[in-house]
Amino acid sequence: MEPVLKLRAAVALLGQFPVLAGIDLEVSDGERVLLEGPNGAGKTSLLRTCAGLIPVTSGTALVLSCDLATDRRSVRPLVGLLAHTTGLYDDLTPVENIRFWADACRADPDDAVAAMDRVALATRLRSIPTSRLSTGQRRRVSLAAMIVRRPRLWLLDEPHAGLDADGRDLIDSLIGEAAASGATVLFASHDLDRATSVASRVVTIAGGVVTADTAAALPSGRPEGPGHVA
Amino acid sequence: MLRDALMICRRDLRIERRSRVTFNHVLPFVLTVVMLFAFALDADTTMLRRASGGLFWVAVLFASNTITQRSAAIDRPDGIPDALRLSSLSAPGMFLGKSAALFIQLTLTEVVLAAAIIVSYDVRFEGIALILMSIPLATISVAAVGSIYGPLAAGFQGRESILPLLMLPVLAPVLLAATNSFGVAFGTTVGPGWRWVALLGMLSAIYVVAGMATASALIEET
Numbered sequence: 001m002e003p004v005l006k007l008r009a010a011v012a013l014l015g016q017f018p019v020l021a022g023i024d025l026e027v028s029d030g031e032r033v034l035l036e037g038p039n040g041a042g043k044t045s046l047l048r049t050c051a052g053l054i055p056v057t058s059g060t061a062l063v064l065s066c067d068l069a070t071d072r073r074s075v076r077p078l079v080g081l082l083a084h085t086t087g088l089y090d091d092l093t094p095v096e097n098i099r100f101w102a103d104a105c106r107a108d109p110d111d112a113v114a115a116m117d118r119v120a121l122a123t124r125l126r127s128i129p130t131s132r133l134s135t136g137q138r139r140r141v142s143l144a145a146m147i148v149r150r151p152r153l154w155l156l157d158e159p160h161a162g163l164d165a166d167g168r169d170l171i172d173s174l175i176g177e178a179a180a181s182g183a184t185v186l187f188a189s190h191d192l193d194r195a196t197s198v199a200s201r202v203v204t205i206a207g208g209v210v211t212a213d214t215a216a217a218l219p220s221g222r223p224e225g226p227g228h229v230a
Numbered sequence: 231m232l233r234d235a236l237m238i239c240r241r242d243l244r245i246e247r248r249s250r251v252t253f254n255h256v257l258p259f260v261l262t263v264v265m266l267f268a269f270a271l272d273a274d275t276t277m278l279r280r281a282s283g284g285l286f287w288v289a290v291l292f293a294s295n296t297i298t299q300r301s302a303a304i305d306r307p308d309g310i311p312d313a314l315r316l317s318s319l320s321a322p323g324m325f326l327g328k329s330a331a332l333f334i335q336l337t338l339t340e341v342v343l344a345a346a347i348i349v350s351y352d353v354r355f356e357g358i359a360l361i362l363m364s365i366p367l368a369t370i371s372v373a374a375v376g377s378i379y380g381p382l383a384a385g386f387q388g389r390e391s392i393l394p395l396l397m398l399p400v401l402a403p404v405l406l407a408a409t410n411s412f413g414v415a416f417g418t419t420v421g422p423g424w425r426w427v428a429l430l431g432m433l434s435a436i437y438v439v440a441g442m443a444t445a446s447a448l449i450e451e452t
Contacts, residue, residue: 053312077318085309089241091248103237104317129248145313 002065003028004153004184005050010059010068012049019045021208022059027186032179034199035188042208043188044084047155050186051081064152077105080151082159086142090131094121094141097130098148105149115144119170135162143174154178156187160194172198231323238319238327242304243334251300252335256293257342263289264346278351283412286340286347287368287405293339294332294372295394301332302380315449325377325445329438332373333366340365357415360423364415367430368408374437375400381448404433 005027012020019042027033035043048054050063052072061068066075088097098112116126119140125133130141139162146154154175160168168191175185175198189195196202204212246252267285271277305311314324347353355361375397383393407429414423 048312051312051316053315076316079316081312081316083309083312085312087309087313089245089304089310090307091245092241096244100237100241101313101317104234104314104319106318 003062004031004064005186006060006062008060010049010061011057012045012054013057014045014054019054019208020049020056023205023209025203025210025213027184029184030179030182032175032185032198032200033187034192034195034202035186035205036190036192036195036202037205037211041205043205044157045208046205047081047083047157047186047188050075050153051079051155052076053081078151079153079155080146080149081155081157082142082146083157084161086138087145088130088138088141091129093128094126094130094133094144097141098145101145102148107149109148111148112144115148116141118147118174119144120166136164136167139163140167140170143171147174152183154183154185154187156185158189159187160189160191168194231320231326234319234323235326235330238324239330239334242301242328242331245304246300246331246335249300252297252339256296256335256339259296260289260293260339260343261346263292264343264350268350275352279353279416280413280418282347282351282353283416283418284405284409286343286412287408289343290336290340290369290372291398291401291405293343294336294376295397297332297335297339298376298380298397299384299390299393301328301335301376302384305381306384311449321446321449322442324449325441326438328377328380329370329373329441332376333369336369336372337365340369353416355415356417357423360411360415360427363427364408364411364430367427367434368404370434371404371430371437372401374434374441378437378441378444378448400437404430407433 003026005025007023007025009022009024010020011018011022023042023046035046037043045054049056049061049068052068052075055072056068059069063075064078066078068075089100092100094116095112098115099109102109102112121137121140121144125137130138133141159171163171172194175187178185187195200215202214203210267281268278305314379393379396383389383396386392407426410419410421411423411426411430413419414421414426
């Protein structure tokens with residue numbers, strides 16, 4: 001079976017700077033891969049590259065069978081990216097935001113309410129301008145906007161950041177549900193204690209390359225991913 | 231593509247309805263311009279009448295600067311450019327939607343401006359058909375050029391001054407043609423009014439096609 005993500009000596013440049021400097025990584029269906037590493041290691045760049053937002057200038061980069069080196073736009077509708085920023089319109093309400101993004105991604109806008117229920121966004125918050133929401137509430141709205149598009153590859157950049165304890169638990173359960181439904185999750189985090197308990201595999205990145213790749217120590221009963229030592 | 235255009239247009243108008251930039255800032259501005267010219271030229275209604283066509287379109291171009299900046303600012307903040315790139319929206323559809331929303335806001339502004347000029351400057355119509363054709367054609371050009379240059383300028387520091395520097399030279403032929411067409415329609419100049427309308431039609435087609443052709447690059451690079 002073809003891997004969801006296959007990078008071989010992939011180089012990605014931002015201007016003249018190689019944010020990915022010949023990275024090798026292969027991820028299979030249903031894996032929950034934690035990307036860890038110091039600030040500036042290339043975690044966010046890797047996620048953005050996988051989303052087709054940063055061009056791959058050399059090497060092989062296949063994501064969901066799309067060749068990022070030749071046509072990175074084709075992968076974009078297939079992935080969901082939860083970035084540091086929320087990607088929400090301040091003057092629209094959470095419902096309007098989620099419906100708009102669902103519509104823009106050819107998903108069903110009627111799923112918006114179910115998505116907000118899933119991220120436990122209080123009903124009273126759904127019809128006020130998004131600008132009035134707290135950082136954590138906005139994060140939940142962006143998460144709902146991502147869920148509603150039903151991506152095959154989840155790309156989460158510091159998904160626990162800005163969330164309260166319930167919110168962090170919610171992220172953990174969503175990652176588990178996504179993987180159980182056949183989606184693949186790639187997420188970057190500095191909250192290693194929590195993140196490693198969710199991941200099936202931990203990939204360490206430094207200087208734009210993979211420096212370690214290990215199976216996560218999973219709680220009993222959780223299926224183990226196909227990680228290996230690099 | 232048309233579905234995407236409709237979505238973007240509705241979203242921009244909804245945001246405008248909430249933020250009320252056109253209503254609270256642009257309309258008072260254009261009314262003030264009309265009043266100031268009336269004060270400056272005082273009782274010389276002949277002069278006012280002769281200048282009314284040019285004044286109308288200069289006021290529209292200045293107003294379009296504010297409306298365009300607001301329109302471009304909607305898609306700038308907080309990860310929205312990336313979210314748009316990740317969506318399935320077609321780039322030409324997004325361009326058409328932004329242009330349509332700008333067109334509607336500009337038309338609203340023009341209606342108020344025209345009413346103020348008619349009342350204040352004692353304008354008489356001798357060619358209403360010319361006016362009814364000139365306004366939408368010129369407005370399409372202004373909206374299309376605004377949708378091209380608005381996102382470009384929004385990425386720069388000092389965008390408030392860069393946008394008019396980019397837009398106004400490109401819109402100079404529109405100003406010329408629309409002003410002359412209005413002059414003929416108001417009976418203040420003589421000439422081939424319909425030729426100016428034809429020029430407006432040609433310009434609007436060029437700007438719309440150029441905008442659709444460059445939309446994808448604009449979305450990727452801005």
